[in-house]
Amino acid sequence: METGKKQTLTPKAIIHQRFGNNALYKVEEVQEPPQIGCPGLAILQKGPCLYRCSLELPDFSVVSDICKKKKDAEQSAAKMALDKLGINPSNDNPTPEEAWEDLISRIKYLFSNEFLSALHPLSGHLRAALLRGGDLHGSVPVSVIAACDGKLSNLCKIINPKVESNPGLVISYILNAASRLAEVFVSSEGQLSIQKQNPYPPEIIESSMTLELDAQESIWTEAIHIPCSLEKAVEPVILHVPSNGYYMDVIAEKLGLPDANKLLVSRTIGKSSSETRLYFAVPNSYQLDLSSDLRNAKEAVSFEGPINARASYFLGQDVCSDAILACIGYRWNSKELFHEDFTLQSYYRMLLIKIPSGIYKVSREAVLASELPLAFTTRANWRGSFPKEILCAFCRQHRLSEPVFASLELPRSNKKVKVSESAEQQTAYLNGDCTVAGDQKSVGLESNFSCEVRIYSKCHSLILECSPNVLYKKQNDAIQNASLKVLSWLDAYFKDPDTPLEKLNHLANGLNIRFDPQYFFKEFVLCPSLHKFQGSEALGGNLLEPNCKNMLNGIIEDEVSSTNIKGPDSGICPYNGSLICLVYSVSLVKKGELMKELIESNEEFEFEMGNGVVIPLIETIVTQMSVGQSACFITELPPQELILAAARDSAQVLSLLSSSCCLEFSIVLLRVTEPPEDRMEQALFSPPLSKQRVEYALHHIKESCATSLVDFGCGSGSLLESLLDYPSSLETIVGIDISQKSLARAAKVLHSKLSMKLNPDVSGSTIKSAALYDGSITVFDSRFCGFDIGTCLEVIEHMEEDEASQFGDIVLSSFWPRILIVSTPNYEYNVILQRSNLSKQEDEPEEKTQSQSCKFRNLDHKFEWTREQFNNWASELATRHNYSVEFSGVGGSADLEPGFASQIAVFRRGFLPEGEDLPKNTDPACQYKAIWEWNRLNTAL
Numbered sequence: 001m002e003t004g005k006k007q008t009l010t011p012k013a014i015i016h017q018r019f020g021n022n023a024l025y026k027v028e029e030v031q032e033p034p035q036i037g038c039p040g041l042a043i044l045q046k047g048p049c050l051y052r053c054s055l056e057l058p059d060f061s062v063v064s065d066i067c068k069k070k071k072d073a074e075q076s077a078a079k080m081a082l083d084k085l086g087i088n089p090s091n092d093n094p095t096p097e098e099a100w101e102d103l104i105s106r107i108k109y110l111f112s113n114e115f116l117s118a119l120h121p122l123s124g125h126l127r128a129a130l131l132r133g134g135d136l137h138g139s140v141p142v143s144v145i146a147a148c149d150g151k152l153s154n155l156c157k158i159i160n161p162k163v164e165s166n167p168g169l170v171i172s173y174i175l176n177a178a179s180r181l182a183e184v185f186v187s188s189e190g191q192l193s194i195q196k197q198n199p200y201p202p203e204i205i206e207s208s209m210t211l212e213l214d215a216q217e218s219i220w221t222e223a224i225h226i227p228c229s230l231e232k233a234v235e236p237v238i239l240h241v242p243s244n245g246y247y248m249d250v251i252a253e254k255l256g257l258p259d260a261n262k263l264l265v266s267r268t269i270g271k272s273s274s275e276t277r278l279y280f281a282v283p284n285s286y287q288l289d290l291s292s293d294l295r296n297a298k299e300a301v302s303f304e305g306p307i308n309a310r311a312s313y314f315l316g317q318d319v320c321s322d323a324i325l326a327c328i329g330y331r332w333n334s335k336e337l338f339h340e341d342f343t344l345q346s347y348y349r350m351l352l353i354k355i356p357s358g359i360y361k362v363s364r365e366a367v368l369a370s371e372l373p374l375a376f377t378t379r380a381n382w383r384g385s386f387p388k389e390i391l392c393a394f395c396r397q398h399r400l401s402e403p404v405f406a407s408l409e410l411p412r413s414n415k416k417v418k419v420s421e422s423a424e425q426q427t428a429y430l431n432g433d434c435t436v437a438g439d440q441k442s443v444g445l446e447s448n449f450s451c452e453v454r455i456y457s458k459c460h461s462l463i464l465e466c467s468p469n470v471l472y473k474k475q476n477d478a479i480q481n482a483s484l485k486v487l488s489w490l491d492a493y494f495k496d497p498d499t500p501l502e503k504l505n506h507l508a509n510g511l512n513i514r515f516d517p518q519y520f521f522k523e524f525v526l527c528p529s530l531h532k533f534q535g536s537e538a539l540g541g542n543l544l545e546p547n548c549k550n551m552l553n554g555i556i557e558d559e560v561s562s563t564n565i566k567g568p569d570s571g572i573c574p575y576n577g578s579l580i581c582l583v584y585s586v587s588l589v590k591k592g593e594l595m596k597e598l599i600e601s602n603e604e605f606e607f608e609m610g611n612g613v614v615i616p617l618i619e620t621i622v623t624q625m626s627v628g629q630s631a632c633f634i635t636e637l638p639p640q641e642l643i644l645a646a647a648r649d650s651a652q653v654l655s656l657l658s659s660s661c662c663l664e665f666s667i668v669l670l671r672v673t674e675p676p677e678d679r680m681e682q683a684l685f686s687p688p689l690s691k692q693r694v695e696y697a698l699h700h701i702k703e704s705c706a707t708s709l710v711d712f713g714c715g716s717g718s719l720l721e722s723l724l725d726y727p728s729s730l731e732t733i734v735g736i737d738i739s740q741k742s743l744a745r746a747a748k749v750l751h752s753k754l755s756m757k758l759n760p761d762v763s764g765s766t767i768k769s770a771a772l773y774d775g776s777i778t779v780f781d782s783r784f785c786g787f788d789i790g791t792c793l794e795v796i797e798h799m800e801e802d803e804a805s806q807f808g809d810i811v812l813s814s815f816w817p818r819i820l821i822v823s824t825p826n827y828e829y830n831v832i833l834q835r836s837n838l839s840k841q842e843d844e845p846e847e848k849t850q851s852q853s854c855k856f857r858n859l860d861h862k863f864e865w866t867r868e869q870f871n872n873w874a875s876e877l878a879t880r881h882n883y884s885v886e887f888s889g890v891g892g893s894a895d896l897e898p899g900f901a902s903q904i905a906v907f908r909r910g911f912l913p914e915g916e917d918l919p920k921n922t923d924p925a926c927q928y929k930a931i932w933e934w935n936r937l938n939t940a941l
């Protein structure tokens with residue numbers, strides 16, 4: 001059959017391709033048996049040395065014939081293994097006609113006496129079929145033959161490539177081929193089974209059975225029943241297979257079918273090593289096409305009637321009857337029936353891992369607590385499967401081609417580089433139109449990796465493409481970021497498949513994604529009905545009672561009341577970018593009773609704060625805790641599917657869910673690892689950089705004899721607090737910030753400090769009033785107009801660049817302070833910070849050898865400027881508003897490269913042109929909300 005042109009690999013080479021080092025060859029020497037006819041000779045003369053080879057593969061092993069050469073023994077073993085696997089090495093490129101001949105002879109072999117005792121998944125079925133009684137004795141369902149012998153389906157694919165998209169055709173081809181064989185007969189109309197024509201000889205039957213057949217016990221195993229009607233619940237069923245029964249008949253009976261010959265069985269679902277398959281009925285409209293027109297064989301199974309949407313979704317092909325999902329069957333390594341419980345939890349996890357956030361949740365073993373993160377920040381801070389892996393798993397789940405990651409390394413560009421615009425791209429730089437003022441060259445960043453991700457259907461139509469125009473320092477960061485964008489978009493669709501196309505387009509644009517709606521919806525058409533998580537209505541009126549509702553509203557309104565937080569305040573608090581470690585547990589609690597069912601817990605759960613890695617409520621509460629404290633709170637029920645995917649004991653959970661209940665979270669904050677910025681500043685500078693900034697500001701306050709100060713972006717009030725410790729001319733101090741959490745902390749600290757220092761002689765402080773306001777410093781509030789000194793320390797880099805400019809314009813044109821001090825990190829200094837911090841921070845050896853990466857100092861930074869960028873920004877701002885500006889800094893030195901660690905600009909108001917007075921903006925606008933106010937007179941009374 002071999003033609004000269006066909007390139008054939010040796011059996012061993014093919015085994016190597018498939019199994020690599022998992023194929024273990026052991027060659028042993030054997031003695032040639034004595035030749036019949038000359039026994040004497042055999043005693044006197046040793047025969048030539050002969051060899052036998054055993055080959056162990058992960059699922060089974062084979063032993064070769066005896067050969068004269070070691071090499072041949074190995075090839076013989078490899079050949080036997082290939083036969084078992086249904087791979088034909090001698091002709092790996094047969095024509096459809098050759099394949100058709102092979103198909104017929106393969107079926108003949110499967111019904112041979114020899115095959116009955118083989119260790120092969122299908123021979124288990126053949127033996128079990130002999131346990132069937134009456135007419136069914138020895139009859140084997142065709143769908144089992146198709147599902148268990150890989151060789152048959154491979155041959156069918158050669159006969160007709162359409163088989164790939166229509167697996168039902170395999171059955172048609174097998175029946176067609178079998179009908180041409182005298183050795184077997186195909187069952188009559190409506191039955192899909194094949195039976196051996198002449199019974200097996202009794203001794204063959206006996207020798208093929210496992211010795212322990214009599215001793216074999218009946219089997220009880222849990223499976224899942226998936227009704228066709230979406231109204232009916234998916235429920236567990238118990239399969240009881242008696243020792244003298246065929247498990248397929250048991251499944252058929254559960255589905256209300258007369259016997260297994262009316263049953264179809266799928267390929268394995270989920271992990272390929274498992275025996276999880278879907279079982280469902282042969283459709284009534286089944287038409288057998290026994291015509292000899294091979295290429296144009298009709299779709300054997302033409303489905304009609306209602307579709308079992310859930311089962312079809314799992315299988316990726318139409319199922320139109322009730323179905324059973326079970327993990328049971330014969331395997332390569334044993335003659336016994338293998339089985340494992342397939343629980344409701346397994347079912348819901350299988351449903352969950354169809355969507356990107358579900359894959360992430362399962363990879364973290366935190367179904368109820370975790371969420372797909374909003375951004376890929378660093379490898380070191382990421383927990384659970386990486387975005388790229390999740391995307392590959394997603395494509396496999398939906399039977400798409402493997403995603404394509406086109407990673408580009410760009411030559412270093414001389415273009416101006418603009419710092420990226422969105423919060424999620426802190427480590428990245430946009431290359432393109434530059435809005436940064438001034439004439440800048442490349443700022444010397446070595447970020448030059450980008451990555452495009454493309455997703456194709458099985459038939460290679462381009463479904464989706466994501467091409468972020470962002471450059472990364474590391475190739476891996478580029479790949480992970482692009483993958484995460486795709487995942488975020490897909491997840492948004494899966495969470496609400498009713499999202500209008502317009503909104504999907506809008507989301508896609510924001511993520512640099514283009515998708516083909518036609519191909520996209522074609523691939524995911526089945527998903528909508530299943531991922532519309534129904535929430536509590538699905539449980540039949542399980543609405544929370546009014547007072548439980550109120551409690552929940554309370555939580556949502558004032559975040560979490562601090563009474564829920566227990567334990568002393570250690571002062572070590574989480575903030576954005578820090579790595580948090582929690583212990584948590586989640587229980588289902590029945591209202592009004594003490595009954596609790598623990599459904600998820602984690603002893604050491606780490607996540608990066610401020611990156612959406614946990615459900616929002618946990619993040620909200622954790623921001624108010626300090627290390628060592630614990631908190632307890634309840635929430636409304638998440639979708640039932642999630643609870644069932646988390647819970648082991650579904651029966652208990654379902655019974656609880658039938659009455660009104662809620663989820664109770666209990667958490668303890670174990671650790672907080674500070675973001676690199678703070679670690680570095682504290683470790684490298686003495687006094688710490690933050691303190692040096694405060695001292696710098698104090699110096700200017702004293703020098704200017706200022707009496708009023710506004711701290712723009714005061715945060716937790718570190719500057720304001722220090723002002724209380726040093727004597728100065730200040731009388732009025734005000735802090736403004738948009739973070740209510742930070743303001744609350746600032747109020748707590750300032751209040752206690754001021755109350756302790758009532759006596760001005762003791763305190764040395766002249767402060768008469770202090771106040772904190774909630775508001776954005778990009779907006780003007782006339783109450784703070786014309787004060788003496790404004791400070792804005794390490795704030796502008798937390799805003800987008802255009803907002804930073806907006807703040808600059810408003811403050812100098814409208815707030816109009818005599819002096820304004822602005823500080824921000826010097827990007828060029830990061831090399832030094834990160835070099836000295838590298839060994840502590842990075843966990844991958846690969847990164848240390850690579851040229852160093854210059855990340856931003858803090859996850860919340862939207863940009864970090866070089867000296868040149870900052871100088872341009874500040875100089876232009878000063879000129880626009882008739883201010884002068886001087887540059888300075890703290891940490892490092894002006895004269896030594898790369899300058900100060902923190903760069904500072906001090907703006908001074910110029911003299912007004914004649915005829916003009918006071919600020920231009922005098923609108924009496926009160927934009928900020930007072931959070932806390934203190935007044936020495938009031939307090940003294």
Ligand code: SAH
Nearest residue numbers: 713714715737738739776777793794795798
């Ligand atoms: N100045 C403080 C805090 C710096 S952290 C210190 O030196 O310690 C940056 C602060 O800027 C955060 O508290 C953040 O809430 C605040 N911030 C960011 N954007 C802001 C805006 N538009 N308006 C007011 N505050 C802002």
Ligand code: MG
Nearest residue numbers: 794795797858
């Ligand atoms: Mg900062």
